[in-house]
Amino acid sequence: MNSFVLAECTTVEGALSQLKDGAAVKAGGIDLLERMKNGTYQPSKLVNIRNISALRGIQKTQDGLTIGALTTLSEISEHPEIQTQYQILSDACGHAATPHLRNVATLGGNLLQPVQCWYYRSAEFECIRKGKNFCFAFGGLNQYHAIMDYGTCPAVAPSSSAVALLGLDARIELSSAKRGKRMVSIKDFYVEPDANPTKFTVIEPDELLTAVMIPKPAPGTRSAYQKYGEKESFDWAIADAGVVLEMDGNTCRRAVITMGAASPVVRRSQEAEALLAGKRITEETARAAGKAAMTNVQPLSMNAYKVDLFPVAIYRTILLAAGQASRDPSAAG
Amino acid sequence: MSDPTKPNDPLLREHGRKGITRRGFLKGAGLTAAGTALLEGVQAFNSEAATSTNSEVTELGPGPVPVRLHVNGKEHAVSIEPRTTLAEALRIHLGMTGTKIICDRGACSGCTVWLDKVPVNSCMMLAVDAIGHEVTTIEGLSTESEPHPLQAAFVKHDAMQCGFCTPGMVMSCAALLEKNPHPSEHDVRHAIAGNLCRCGTYPRVFSATLEAAGNMRRA
Structure with a gap:
């Protein structure tokens, strides 16, 4: 790891004053230290926000929940209110990485990770995401890459909490010293590779992700998230699904189906959602929704298996959310 | 960094790597874990110490800074660079080699210690982030006479x-x-x-x- 100056901050204002000249923000530091150890990122200054107590904690508000950016994935997954009212989020945060990493990794850091691709994450490959003009994945080893909506870069979205927060229609609070606060919907937070391959989110260099707001779920809402990987733990999803169902008795009033490891930006499947709206949740409707989510897939040379895996992940997660199945023992963690 | 002499085909690169032996790699790189530590130590003494800018922000490093770490019930004064991980501080600076560094990426949990009784990967945590917290290592689990x-x-x-x-x-x-x-x-x-x-x-x-x-x- 390169040497650096560490600016220890105890207030948001102090941290914001340091966000200049390429300084990197460090919270839990898990993804940051990995990229620094791998040599793909060598900032000369780290702004340590880990000790800003104002950015930590989960608050119930009139409109829903406000989660401070420094709240750890463990704290979120073990929170009683989130476990009962926002199951999709406790599932997603509780199955990322490993137990010990979740004890340190923060929600803000999880949302801000750059895409997952072994070429992008290696210092030996200068790719389109690093401002060059080439993608190694299209002609190379692409078994873990995207199957849809990838444009010029098929690296997949890395954040499991984002798959949940997209399902919950969350908003992200960004703060800057000059412009104050702004709220960005999670659906507008991530940048498609074709729009700008070197920019992963809309956050500006002088901004700090300070909180995540989640609206109160509509009456009758049930939700779930499941992730499938090659290993049970410490593995990235090869397929994952977030499901939010607004139920009237046995009938689904509205459904939101989200996916992470299918594309570079977390996405919803309107096709799958349309098949569930106004219907009873049964094995058949759930299976049909899973299949519909694969409309417009364009698998790469080595990842056609994902086109079979995603429908299963979605169908089983719909049944889990509806309370018609237990957690899939073949899902991760 | 891109090197025009190396093949860009990842399959070729993969096969190339298989030719490297552990012994050959160590010889070529001239580095073992201990060697790396020595090099870092030499650089460290040339750098400036901690400087304070204002009450809200304290700048540390990039050279060694004196810090106090609470490990296994005792306070230890050490001089470390901000980039020193907790695992490195424990093993290299405090000589507590019970904590192992294996993958150095948080993938194996071989470096697990407790921070205020919560298990964490010490390889993915900067040692300065342990300031003000109680660190427990494998050495602190047993007493002199009794194993845990x-x-x-x-x-x-x-x-x-x-x-x-x-x-x-x-x-x-x-x-x-x-x-x-x-x-x-x-x-x-x-x-x-x-x-x-x-x-x-x-x-x-x-x-x-x-x-x-x-x-x-x-x-």
Whole structure:
């Protein structure tokens, strides 16, 4: 790891004053230290926000929940209110990485990770995401890459909490010293590779992700998230699904189906959602929704298996959310 | 960095790597873990120490800064660069080599220590982030005369083969017992979900932990 100056901050204002000249923000530091150890990122200054107590904690508000950016994935997954009212989020945060990493990794850091691709994450490959003009994945080893909506870069979205927060229609609070606060919907937070391959989110260099707001779920809402990987733990999803169902008795009033490891930006499947709206949740409707989510897939040379895996992940997660199945023992963690 | 002399085809690169032996690599790189530490130490003494800018922000480094770490109930004064991980501070600066660095990426949990009784990967944490917190390592789990009941159970159940993952395993399982004195096998599996054992001794780890839980409840 390169040497650096560490600016220890105890207030948001102090941290914001340091966000200049390429300084990197460090919270839990898990993804940051990995990229620094791998040599793909060598900032000369780290702004340590880990000790800003104002950015930590989960608050119930009139409109829903406000989660401070420094709240750890463990704290979120073990929170009683989130476990009962926002199951999709406790599932997603509780199955990322490993137990010990979740004890340190923060929600803000999880949302801000750059895409997952072994070429992008290696210092030996200068790719389109690093401002060059080439993608190694299209002609190379692409078994873990995207199957849809990838444009010029098929690296997949890395954040499991984002798959949940997209399902919950969350908003992200960004703060800057000059412009104050702004709220960005999670659906507008991530940048498609074709729009700008070197920019992963809309956050500006002088901004700090300070909180995540989640609206109160509509009456009758049930939700779930499941992730499938090659290993049970410490593995990235090869397929994952977030499901939010607004139920009237046995009938689904509205459904939101989200996916992470299918594309570079977390996405919803309107096709799958349309098949569930106004219907009873049964094995058949759930299976049909899973299949519909694969409309417009364009698998790469080595990842056609994902086109079979995603429908299963979605169908089983719909049944889990509806309370018609237990957690899939073949899902991760 | 892109090197025009190297093939861009990842398959070719992969095959190229297979030709490298461990011995050859160490010779060529001229670095072992200890060698790296020495180099870093030399650079460190040329750098400036901590400078304070205002009450809200304190700048540390990039050179060594004097810090105090609370480890196993004792306070230790060390001089470390901000980039020093907690695992490196424990092993290199404090000589506590019970904590192992294996993957150095948080993927194996061999470096597990407790930060205020919560198990964390010390390789993915800067040592300065442990300031003001109580660190517990494998050395702090037993007393001089008595092993921790879990350590005794690991011995009895032969819950190790090569033993390299063992300190991390013990710290993860002991943290579980602190939090949950009545764990099921599922709880033990979950607690060590991040601990990799390449010898595959997991069943012995489960049985040792479950027996230790019973013994500790009776004690």
